[in-house]
Amino acid sequence: MMEKATGSDEVGGTSSLLPLPPIKPNNVQPEKIDLPKYSIVSRPGSGRSGNRIPLLSNHFKVSVNALHSIFYQYTVAIHSEDQNVVEGKGIGRKIMDRLYQTYSSELAGKEFAYDGGKSLYTVGPLPQNKFEFTILLEDSYAKGESGGSHGSGSLVGAGKRSKHYFRSKTFKVEIRYAAKIPLEAIGHALKGQESDNRTQDALRVLDIVLKQKAANSGCLLVRQSFFHDDPKNFIDLGGGVVGLRGFHSSFCTTQAGLSLNTDVSTTMILKPGPVIDFLLFNQNVNDTRHIDWIKGNQKDLNLRHIQLCHYFSHVYKSTLSLQRASLVEKSRQKPRDRMQTLVDAVGNNHHDQEVVLTECGISIDRQLMQVDGRILETPKLKIGNGEYCIPRNGRWNFNNKTLLKPTYIDSWLVVNFSARCDLSYISRELISCGRKKGIHIERPHTLIEEDQQSRRASPFARVDRMFEQMREKLSEPPKFILCVLPERKNSDIYGPWKKKCLCDYGIVTQCISPTRINDQYLTNVLLKINSKLGGINSLLAIEASPHIPLIRDIPTMILGMDVSHGPLGQLDIPSIAAVVGSRCWPLISRYRASVRTQSAKMEMIDALFKPLANGKDDGIIRELLVDFYQSSGGRKPKQIILFRDGVSESQFNQVLNIEVEQIIKAYQNLGEVDVPKFTVIVAQKNHHTKLFQASGNDNVPPGTIVDTKIVHPRTYDFYLCAHAGMMGTSRPAHYHVLIDEIGFNPDDLQNLIHSLSYVYQRSTSAISIVAPVYYAHLAAQQISQFLKLENSSETSSGHKIMTSSGIVAFPELPRLAKEVESSMFFC
Template sequence: MESQSGKGDPSKSPVSAGGKGDPSKSPASDGGKGNPSKSPMSDGGKGGSSMTAKPQRLPIRRPPEHATKGRRIMVLTNHFKVSLTRIDQIFYHYDVTLKYEDCKQALREGVCRKVMKRLYETYASELAYKVFAYDGKNGLFTIGPLPFNNNVFDVVLCDTSSGKTGTSRSPGGDGSPGPSDKKRMKGAVYAKTFKVEIASTSAARIPMSAIAQEAIRVLDIILRQHSARQGCLLVRQSFFRSEFGSIDLGSGVIGCRGFHSSFRPTQNGLSLNFDLSTTMVVRPGPVIDFLLFNQNIKDRKRIDWGKAKRALNNLRIKTTHRKAEFKIVGLSEKTCYEQKFSRKQGEGNGTVEVTVYDYYMDRWSIKLDNSADLPCLNVGKPDRPTYLPLELCHLLPLQRYKKSLSTLQRSKLVEGSRQKPLDRMLTLSRALRDNNYDTEPMLRECGISISRDPMKVEGRVLQAPQLSVAHGRELYTPNGRWNFNNDRFIRPTKVTTWGVVNFSARCNVSDLIRCLMESARKKGIQIDNCGAIIEEGGDMKRERPAKRVEAMFKQIQDISNQKPAFLLCLLPEKNCDIYGPWKRECLAEHGIFTQCLVPPANIKDQYLTNVLLKINAKLGGLNSQLKSEINKGIPLVSTISTIIFGMDVSHGSPGRSDVPSVAAVVSSLEWPNISKYRASVCTQAPRLETIDNLFKQVGDDDQGLIKPSLLEFYKSSRGKKPEQIIIFRDGVGESQFDDVLNTELADIIEACKFLDDEWLPKFTVIVAQKNHHTRFFPHNDNERNPNGTTRPTHYQVLHDEIGFSPDELQELVHSLSYVYQRSTTAISVVAPIYYAHLAAAQVAKFTRLDDMSETSSSHATQAAPALVPELPRLHDKVASSMFFC
C-alpha cells in the first residue's frame, strides 16, 4: 500500500462537497444523517437542480505509518540498486522537428533515430561533441547546454532499402525503373535529405539532484536509446529481439521474448526495475505462408482475401528480388495475370498497358509460379498504386501483432511463459549483465552504476481469512485454496423451471444433466427435474449466430408458454460466436439467467463444482462468506454502513480506435456483507479511460451508473444509505490519478447529492495497478515462492476520509481477495475489480463491439466514430444480479 500525496498543501483538509463548515473537519463528519424527516433516496433527483460547478477533490495525505501485522520474511526483488556519484549534473531539454520534403505524415521512430544518429556523425563539432538522449519523436536531452539555442541542420541519409529511385515509379512493380533504365544497378544507393531543427524549450533545465519524475523520464529515454542502437523492437520501456527466444501461438502469431527496464524511485533510493516481458509479433517470412498460418489452412486457394487484407494492413515487407522495403496498404482487385497498369515505353514513346505477370517476365525474367492467380500487394499511394506479387514478398521480423488473442493462443502464451522463480531470476541477472548498461555514455557521464545483485526487502505474510459455509462449518484455506467436496454452499439457491439448449456440442446431454443435478444436491441447491432438452437442428450450424439464437428461442416458445427462469447452454467450442447473441437474448430481451459451458470429454466432480459456483451466485445465492463478515468483525466496514465499488473500463483490441470502450461499476449489496455485488455497464468513447457516465443528468433524472447502485444498496440493506464509500479503481496510471479524483470522484459525489442534497458520505479511493513489472522471489529454498512468476497487484491510496490504518486497509484488501464467488482460490486482485472486468467484457459481447468495423475500410482506425452505440439495457429480472459470474 502506498499513500498518494498528489498536489496541494498536505496540512489542509480536502475541499468538501458542499464547500462549507469547519475546515478542520471531514466533509462527511455528520455521518450522512441529513434531515431525519426526509428519505435519503426519495426525492427523485430534485436535489440536483441547484448544483454548481464540481468542487475539486484534493487528496488526503496522512502521517506516514507502517503496517505491522503478519509473519516477517526477506524476499528478493527484480530491482537492482542504482548508485549516483554525480548528482550535480543538469539535463537540458530541446525540441526536435524532423522534416522530409513535403511529407505531411509523421516519420517512423526507426527513421527518426537513423536521422539523429547520422546528425551526430556529421555535426559532432557543431554539437560541441555532446552525446544526447533522443526519445524517437521530438525530445532531445543533453548533459549541460548545447552551444546554441536554435539551429537547423541538413542531414543526408543514404538508403538502400526504400525502393526510392529518383525516377518515376512504375505502378506495376516495386518502384522499379522502366526498360530504358535496365543498366541501373539493383543495389544503388539513394540519398534523402532531412531538415532537423533543434530548439531549447522554456523548461529546459532538469536537475539530477532532485531525482524527480522528469529526471527519471530522461534516464528511461537513455535506456530506450541504448536498446534501439542494438536493433531491438521498442514497446514503451520494454525491448525485444528475435535472439531472446519466442513462443509460437498459432495463426501466424509469435510471442517474442524480451525485457523491461526502467528506473524507479523506492524507499531505498533509485533502482533499476528489470523484468521479463513478452510482446506479440506477426510471423516473419513469405507472405503466402503467413496467410496460411493466419487462417489455419493449407491450400492457398482457400484464402479469405477479406481477412487477408485486414491481417496484412500496414505490415512491412521486403522484396526478394531487390531487397527493397515497403508498407502494405491493400490488395489489388485482380490477380497478377489480370491486373494491368500503365508502363512507360521509353523517351517520348508514351505508355502501354501491361499485366503485373508480364512485367515481371519482361523486366526481371521472373516467372510467377505460386502467385500468378492471386491478388497482388499494393504498397503505393491511394491515387497511385504499386503492385507486388505475393511470392516475391517476405514479412519483416519484429512487427507487432495488435489484435486480441484467442483463448487457445492465450493458453499457449501462459504455458510457454511458465518458468520457475529462481530460473527467472537467473535469466534476469544474465540478461542485465549482457545488456551492458555500463558502456552507455550518458549513464557514465551521469555517474550512474547499476548493481548486478537483486535488492532484498522485508515482506510480511498475512494470515489467511477464515471462510464459512453451511451449518457454520469453516473451510480450510491452505495456500489460498479450498474445496467444497464435503461441504454445502452457505446460501444455496433454488432452480425450478429450467432447461438445456444444445448448440451442436458433442456430448451425452442426459448424462451431463444427471451428474450436474447430483452434484447440485450435495452442495445444497434445490434443483427440479430438467423441463426440456432442446437440440439445435443440423441445418442451422452454418447460419449466422444471431439467426441460430433466434431459432433456438422459437423452439423454446413452441415447447412451453412458460418462460424458463434458467437455461443451461451447451456450446461447441470456447469463444464461440453464439456466446454474445445468446447472452444478449437471455439477459437483455427475456430476463433469463443462463450458464454457458463447453462440455469436457471427461466430466469430473471439480468441473461440476466450478459450474455450480457460477450458477448459484447468478441466481442469488452465496457459496461462502468470510467469518469476519458474518461476525461483523471487519474494522470500520462492519460497524458503519459501507458500500464498495469496483470500477474498470474495457477497451477494444490494441490499435483499434474505432471500437467503443465499455465502462463497468460493480457495487456491494446487503451490508454488512461484502460478498455480494451487482453491476452497471455502459459504452463510452473509444480508448477513453476516465468513466464519463457515473453521473448523467437528463432532465429531472440521473441516468448515470452510480444511481442504481446506491438505490439497490439502500433496498438490500434495509433502508440504510451508505455513510462510507470505498472505491477500487482499476486500469489507470499515475498520470490519470487527478482524473480519478477530480472527475470520477466528483461525479460520484454529484450522484449522491442528486438523491439527497444533505447526504455527504466519507470516501476512500484506491487504485489497483497490475501493469507493472515488480516481482518478488524467495530469498532461500526454505521459503515458499511469494509470487515470482505472477503479477502482484500494487494498491495506491489516493484519498482516505474514512481513516483506515495501513493494517486495516491491508486486511480489507486481503479479505476481498477471498470473496470471489466463481472459484475456490484466492485471487490476485480484489473481487469488486475482477467483477467489473467480467461485467464489461461480457456485456461488450452483446453486440460484438470489437468486430463492429471489420467490414469498414482499412483506414477506419485513423478516426473514432462520431456516435458511440449504446448497449442494450439488462432486463429488470437480472439487472441487480451477479449475471457476470
C-alpha cells in the same frame, strides 16, 4: 406460452424502486453544495501485522553521485531535401548517428540521448543554442520502430521490417535549445517531496538513454521494452505469428532511492517472410489463385503492418486469443530461473559504459534488491451447517461440505447447441452433485437438442430458433437454463444467447462446454449457478461478526470500476464501462453490476452520473445506490470504498476529480446533502515489479505484502500477492490509496483488501486482485458480447452513430430485465 420480460416503464428500469429519502420533488433541484477538491494523500505509515519474510525484488539499486547535474533539452527538426518533415524513429536515429560522427567537434564532443523523434538531451549545455547541419546518408531508409503505440502483446513485428524510403539522401537538421531539466528534481522526490513534471522529465531522460542503447544494438522497441531480433528469442505460436522474448527496463523513484526496474517481457510479431506466403498459410491454400484477396486486402498489401494487423483482428480473432494464451504458457519461468535471467540481463547490458549516465555519476547495482515482506493472516470463511474453514495456501474446497446459502432450483431446463454430449447424464450428475453441496435441484422440465436445420444458420437465428423450441414445450419461462455450447471459448452463440436470456426474458443462464465431467467440474459450475440465483457459497467470517473495522457500524458501499476497450487501433468499437456495487450491507461479498458503452479508448467513465432533461439521473451510480438502499434495510451509504482498475499514475487525479465528482453528483441528485466519506484505491496488475523468496525455489506465499523500500517515496501504495502462484512467477497486485477519508490504519486497510481476494464466488481459491474489480471486468466482458452484429457480414463500424454536432457516439447497451438486474449474472 413463454413471454418476454416487460421490464419497467421508466428509463433505466427503476420505476418500481423505492426512493432514497429524503427525495426532493421532481421539480425541485437538490441543494447545491461546493464539490470537494481532492489531492492524493501521503503515506500514513507502514503496516505491522503478519509474519515477517525476507524477500528479493527485481529492482536494482541506482546510485547517483552528481545530483547537481542538469540535462539540457533541445528540439530536433529534420527535413528532407525537398523540405518535407522527416518522421520515423528509425530514420531519425540513423540521421542523428551520422550527425554525431560528422559534427562531433561542433558539439564539443558531447554525447547526447536522442528519443528518435523531436527531442535530444545532453548533460550540460552544447556550445550554442542553435545549430543547423546538413547530413548525407548513403542509404536513405531505416528499419521501422514502434514509437510506443503498441503494448506488450501487440502485433508490432510486421512494421519492423518495412522500409521507409526518401527521394533524397541529403537531410537538414536543426537543433534548438528548449529547456533545462535538473537531475536534482529526482533527489527532491526521493526525499518525499511532492514530485512534479520536472521529476518525470528527468526520469524520462534516463529512460531515453536505455532506449537509445537498445536501438543502437538493433532492438525492436515497444515503450520501455526491448527485443533482440534473434532466433533464440523466438517462440513459435503458429498461424504465422511468433512470440519474441525481451526485457523491460525503466528507472523509478522508491523509498529506498532511485532504482532500475527490470523484468522479462514478451511481445507477438508476425513471422518474417513474404506476404504471399503469409496469406497462403493462414488461408490454408496452396496456390495464389485461391487466395481471398478481399480478406487479405490485396490493394494495400504494401502497407504490411496496418493491413495484416487489421486482417488478424477481423479474420482470426479466436486464433489470436489462442496464440496469446500459448505465448503466456510458453513464456513462463520458475522464480529461480527468472531471478537468474534478470541478474544476467542487468550484468550484460553494461549500463556503466553509457556516457550520459556516467556523466551524472550514475551506477547500477547488479544484484536484486532485498526487501522486507509480511505474510498476512489468512481469512477464515463461513460455510454451510454452521461450519468454518481456513484456506491453506490460498485454497479451500467443498468436499464433504455444503454451501452457506444454497438455492432451490425447481424450474429449469437444459438446451444443447449441437455439442456432442449426453444431456440426461449431465442433468443427473448436476442434480447429484448439487445435493451433496446442499442445493436441491428438481428434475429439469425438458432437455432440448438443437434441430439439424438450424446448425448452419447465423448465431442470432440459431438462438431465436432455440427459443421457439422452448416456447413449444413450456407454458412459462423457466427460472434457469443450462446451455451446452460446442466450443469452449469464443463461441458465436454466447453473446446472442446471453442477450436473449438476460435482456429479453430475464432468465438466469449458465453456459458450459464440458470435456470431462467430474465432481470438481460440476462443483465449479454449481458455485456459479448458486451465486447467479441469489445463493451464497461462503462468507468471510468477519462478515458475520462485528469485526470489520469502520464498516460494521456505518453503512458502507464498496464499488469496483473497470473499462474494457476494443482491439488495438480500432476506434469504431465502443469501450465498455462496468461498475459493481456491494449490496445487503453489512455484507461485503454480494454485488450487482451496471454497465454502459462509451467512446472508444476513453478510460474515464462518463456515465456515472447522467442527468436527463426531466432532471432525473439515468447514470450507473444511481442504480447502485438505490439497490444498496433497498437491499440494506433502508440504509443509505455514508461511506464508499472505491476500487478502480486500469488507470495509470498520470490518470489518478482524473479519477478523483472527474469520477468521484460524478458519484457525488449522483448522490446529490437523490436529494442528499451530506457527501459520503470516500476511500479510493487504484488496483494495478499491469506493472513490472516481482517478488521472490530469498531461496528462489518457490513463489511467495499467499498473503505476502510489501509496503517499504520498493514503494513510492511519498504516496500511499503497496504490493500484495494474495493468491498462490502455481505456475511461473507470481505477479503481485499494486494498490495505490489515493484518498482515505474513512480513516483506516494501514493494517486494517491492508487486511480488508486481502480479505476481498477471498470473496470471489466463482472459485475456491484466493484471486490475484480484489473481487469487486474482477467482477467489474467480468461484467464488462460479458455485456460486450451483446454488441456482436446480427449480420456477421457487416463491419464493426455498424456500431457507430453520428450526432447532429458531428460527434461519433455509440448506441446504448440493452438493459437487463428486472428479474435479473440485481443478480450476479457475471459470475
